Amino acid sequence: MNSSESIPFADRLADAVRRTHSVTCVGLDPRLDQLPESLQKLADSGAADAQAAAYSQFCCEIIDVVKDRVACVKPQAAFFEQLGPAGMVALGEVFRYASAAGLLVIGDAKRNDIGSTATAYAQAYLGAGETSPWGCDSLTVSPYLGRDSLEPFVEVCDRRAAGIFVLVKTSNPGGGLLQDRATDGQTVYERVAQLVTELNQDRIGQSGYGPVGAVVGATYPEQLAAMRKAMPHSWILIPGFGAQGGSAKDVLAGFDSDGSGAIVNNSRNLIFAHRRAPYAEKYGDRRWQDAVSEATDEMNEVLRQRFSR
Numbered sequence: 001m002n003s004s005e006s007i008p009f010a011d012r013l014a015d016a017v018r019r020t021h022s023v024t025c026v027g028l029d030p031r032l033d034q035l036p037e038s039l040q041k042l043a044d045s046g047a048a049d050a051q052a053a054a055y056s057q058f059c060c061e062i063i064d065v066v067k068d069r070v071a072c073v074k075p076q077a078a079f080f081e082q083l084g085p086a087g088m089v090a091l092g093e094v095f096r097y098a099s100a101a102g103l104l105v106i107g108d109a110k111r112n113d114i115g116s117t118a119t120a121y122a123q124a125y126l127g128a129g130e131t132s133p134w135g136c137d138s139l140t141v142s143p144y145l146g147r148d149s150l151e152p153f154v155e156v157c158d159r160r161a162a163g164i165f166v167l168v169k170t171s172n173p174g175g176g177l178l179q180d181r182a183t184d185g186q187t188v189y190e191r192v193a194q195l196v197t198e199l200n201q202d203r204i205g206q207s208g209y210g211p212v213g214a215v216v217g218a219t220y221p222e223q224l225a226a227m228r229k230a231m232p233h234s235w236i237l238i239p240g241f242g243a244q245g246g247s248a249k250d251v252l253a254g255f256d257s258d259g260s261g262a263i264v265n266n267s268r269n270l271i272f273a274h275r276r277a278p279y280a281e282k283y284g285d286r287r288w289q290d291a292v293s294e295a296t297d298e299m300n301e302v303l304r305q306r307f308s309r
């Protein structure tokens with residue numbers, strides 16, 4: 001473990017947000033039919049390894065574009081897993097490339113299991129550098145199996161200065177079926193938030209935040225405001241901005257009064273900016289990297305302006 005990795009994840013994230021003046025998290029969710037034409041051609045043969053190579057190149061080029069513009073990226077494992085072993089090799093390449101570029105890496109694999117198995121997931125994914133084969137700084141984790149399934153992740157976070165983001169109130173319309181159920185005067189997502197806060201206790205770093213973060217969707221701004229209060233020492237990862245309808249106004253309540261404590265993920269609307277107005281007309285497929293660059297700058301700016309009001 002090198003010296004920067006022994007600084008707790010929450011503090012490293014706070015530093016990175018300060019340094020880049022950005023709370024944007026770029027989601028790396030490659031989809032074959034939306035890649036620029038030149039990269040689709042790479043995958044022409046239809047073979048999984050050709051498609052995986054195209055995904056890796058696409059994501060690494062995005063990393064080149066955004067590395068000085070944002071604090072973190074969130075590669076989405078699903079798109080790589082669907083390609084089988086070749087996809088997983090490509091995912092590893094993307095994790096390592098992002099780390100080497102100085103970005104914090106949030107592995108989005110939404111893992112968990114019974115405690116003893118959860119330990120294996122935690123050891124696999126968490127710990128940038130030499131400590132883990134996947135080398136992520138943090139990982140999205142499901143709380144469904146309860147406290148003893150989360151504790152192994154927290155223990156590995158302690159040992160490797162890593163972090164997790166626990167699914168609290170997800171951005172999808174169907175999430176409420178289970179998450180909004182109330183028992184004993186508390187919804188399930190409120191109970192998960194309480195658990196997140198309990199697990200963070202005695203682990204708060206210099207930044208004021210601990211290793212146990214939470215996922216709360218931009219699509220539920222009222223709940224986001226309540227969750228900000230319920231988890232005062234947790235970083236909140238806010239997905240659902242952009243393609244799912246969440247706006248800068250919606251995410252504001254996820255931040256602390258000094259503008260820290262949350263990062264806002266945007267996947268499709270940034271990485272495929274070359275396919276939508278106004279970037280499609282301006283840059284087209286050939287200059288897709290310029291579209292990513294301008295869309296990322298614009299998201300940064302829109303969020304900065306919201307804070308300054």
Ligand SMILES: O=C(O)c1cc(=O)[nH]c(=O)n1[C@@H]1O[C@H](COP(=O)(O)O)[C@@H](O)[C@H]1O
Pocket residue numbers: 027029076108140169170171172215216217239240241242243244265266267268269
């Ligand atoms: O954990 C996540 O990142 C996540 C949680 C959630 O509640 N909603 C959600 O959309 N996500 C992820 O965030 C990304 C959103 O992608 P876009 O809708 O394209 O910005 C996808 O990778 C989702 O899997």
